[in-house]
Amino acid sequence: xxxxxxxxxxxxxxxxxxxxxxxxxxxxxxxxxxxxxxxxxxxxxxxxxxxxxxxxxxxxxxxxxxxxxxxxxxxxxxxxxxxxxxxxxxxxxxxxxxxxxxxxxxxxxxxxxxxxxxxxxxxxxxxxxxxxxxxxxxxxxxxxxxxxxxxxxxxxxxxxxxxxxxxxxxxxxxxxxxxxxxxxxxxxxxxxxxxxxxxxxxxxxxxxxxxxxxxxxxxxxxxxxxxxxxxxxxxxxxxxxxxxxxxxxxxxxxxxxxxxxxxxxxxxxxxxxxxxxxxxxxxxxxxxxxxxxxxxxxxxxxxxxxxxx
Numbered sequence: 001x002x003x004x005x006x007x008x009x010x011x012x013x014x015x016x017x018x019x020x021x022x023x024x025x026x027x028x029x030x031x032x033x034x035x036x037x038x039x040x041x042x043x044x045x046x047x048x049x050x051x052x053x054x055x056x057x058x059x060x061x062x063x064x065x066x067x068x069x070x071x072x073x074x075x076x077x078x079x080x081x082x083x084x085x086x087x088x089x090x091x092x093x094x095x096x097x098x099x100x101x102x103x104x105x106x107x108x109x110x111x112x113x114x115x116x117x118x119x120x121x122x123x124x125x126x127x128x129x130x131x132x133x134x135x136x137x138x139x140x141x142x143x144x145x146x147x148x149x150x151x152x153x154x155x156x157x158x159x160x161x162x163x164x165x166x167x168x169x170x171x172x173x174x175x176x177x178x179x180x181x182x183x184x185x186x187x188x189x190x191x192x193x194x195x196x197x198x199x200x201x202x203x204x205x206x207x208x209x210x211x212x213x214x215x216x217x218x219x220x221x222x223x224x225x226x227x228x229x230x231x232x233x234x235x236x237x238x239x240x241x242x243x244x245x246x247x248x249x250x251x252x253x254x255x256x257x258x259x260x261x262x263x264x265x266x267x268x269x270x271x272x273x274x275x276x277x278x279x280x281x282x283x284x285x286x287x288x289x290x291x292x293x294x295x296x297x298x299x300x301x302x303x304x305x306x307x308x309x
Contacts, residue, residue, distance in 0.1 A: 020066035146184030198246035
């Protein structure tokens with residue numbers, strides 16, 4: 001083996017290792033390998049075809065990261081992981097779906113087995129690299145997914161990204177506005193606004209009034225302490241509490257623990273209680289009204305029975 005061929009091999013192995021054990025035909029040619037040398041390595045089991053012009057090095061099976069890297073290499077240098085594959089690479093999904101999803105600036109002229117290719121305009125400036133694999137930025141990725149996946153699944157992905165400090169929802173809301181004109185912007189904006197909606201104290205009081213009237217409830221005490229906690233609405237005669245939470249994509253562990261303790265304190269004291277979010281009160285009024293009416297009706301009937309004929 002000549003010194004130059006030994007250097008070739010070293011360079012190729014180093015590049016393949018950096019790319020999760022995959023390499024392209026063009027990269028091998030740039031390192032000085034001839035077409036015949038590449039064919040020889042394919043015949044002798046040192047290279048294995050993954051997609052046309054993209055090879056696994058040393059063994060036919062590569063890791064998931066290797067497949068993702070190979071898929072983006074097979075589709076072109078400006079391509080990036082998209083969809084569920086992109087979410088999985090970002091770490092906000094545990095699985096990436098049946099096909100690898102790749103975004104590219106131009107429509108591909110032919111199908112590639114196991115790869116779903118989508119043309120995404122304005123791709124430049126909206127990608128990044130994770131583990132050496134190009135992937136859509138999270139704002140563009142969420143816009144791409146809006147309308148293609150159920151809102152609950154998209155909300156779960158945004159929540160996970162927020163928990164991991166990959167995004168902050170307020171900043172995400174501003175960033176998607178800059179992506180205006182894309183089909184997913186409007187539904188994603190609506191999803192974020194509904195999930196993070198919050199009334200002021202006076203707005204909450206006004207929003208609850210028709211719900212309380214429908215439930216035959218009189219004016220409550222507000223902001224009083226019950227069972228060791230300051231509550232939003234309280235009917236002393238009924239020993240009935242309604243609590244409300246401002247919208248947010250996720251609550252910290254401390255907030256969740258405090259909420260559970262509040263609810264547990266009411267349960268231990270045998271205080272009837274309901275908890276609603278501000279978005280529920282704003283957009284799911286029939287449900288909230290029905291729940292309050294049912295519980296209030298039961299409590300009012302019990303109080304009336306206790307007073308006797």
